Amino acid sequence: SQKIEQNSEALNIQEGKTATLTCNYTNYSPAYLQWYRQDPGRGPVFLLLIRENEKEKRKERLKVTFDTTLKQSLFHITASQPADSATYLCALDRGDSSYKLIFGSGTRLLVRP
Amino acid sequence: DAGVIQSPRHEVTEMGQEVTLRCKPISGHNSLFWYRQTMMRGLELLIYFNNNVPIDDSGMPEDRFSAKMPNASFSTLKIQPSEPRDSAVYFCASSRRSGGAGTDTQYFGPGTRLTVL
Numbered sequence: 001s002q003k004i005e006q007n008s009e010a011l012n013i014q015e016g017k018t019a020t021l022t023c024n025y026t027n028y029s030p031a032y033l034q035w036y037r038q039d040p041g042r043g044p045v046f047l048l049l050i051r052e053n054e055k056e057k058r059k060e061r062l063k064v065t066f067d068t069t070l071k072q073s074l075f076h077i078t079a080s081q082p083a084d085s086a087t088y089l090c091a092l093d094r095g096d097s098s099y100k101l102i103f104g105s106g107t108r109l110l111v112r113p
Numbered sequence: 114d115a116g117v118i119q120s121p122r123h124e125v126t127e128m129g130q131e132v133t134l135r136c137k138p139i140s141g142h143n144s145l146f147w148y149r150q151t152m153m154r155g156l157e158l159l160i161y162f163n164n165n166v167p168i169d170d171s172g173m174p175e176d177r178f179s180a181k182m183p184n185a186s187f188s189t190l191k192i193q194p195s196e197p198r199d200s201a202v203y204f205c206a207s208s209r210r211s212g213g214a215g216t217d218t219q220y221f222g223p224g225t226r227l228t229v230l
Contacts, residue, residue: 044156105156
């Protein structure tokens with residue numbers, strides 16, 4: 001069956017360090033992958049999109065990689081700040097003609113001052 | 114832009130009652146999505162519309178759930194009768210379709226927290 005896995009345990013890091021979050025998937029062939037941020041009591045907010053033919057995408061302190069061989073995406077936040085504390089969700093299209101995004105369960109990031 | 118608007122923000126009801134959740138998408142967006150989020154199952158797509166037409170409702174859990182989009186600026190998700198297991202946060206999202214789902218950025222509303230006693 002199709003599955004998206006993100007670390008269920010919270011990632012706890014010191015301010016200034018690089019946070020790395022993982023998104024693994026099985027039985028999908030997505031053409032695109034997106035990352036969203038979700039704060040408590042709010043809806044997810046789009047951060048970055050990466051296509052299958054792109055190895056890496058950057059936006060300010062954010063970097064996303066997409067390895068279709070490993071079926072994995074890594075999401076990095078450099079020089080992390082307490083304000084980066086949130087839950088981060090990865091989402092994939094199904095790689096078919098549908099217009100659905102399938103979301104992972106998210107990883108909670110805590111950045112200590 | 115006001116973003117996606119959902120109402121109510123919180124709803125507490127008793128089992129067996131009808132619940133109606135409302136959504137106003139971003140003006141100019143032609144796709145609308147209803148999701149449900151729980152700790153156990155994460156964020157699940159229930160149904161999505163394109164140009165006010167339901168395209169895929171395979172995520173709707175049961176016949177107790179129904180959704181409508183009478184025009185481009187309004188959608189409802191109805192649960193009748195409601196059950197305690199329907200307790201969750203329900204999100205509405207909208208996007209401007211320009212290609213496949215993966216290229217369309219979805220804009221989420223603040224959600225409706227539903228509690229069924």
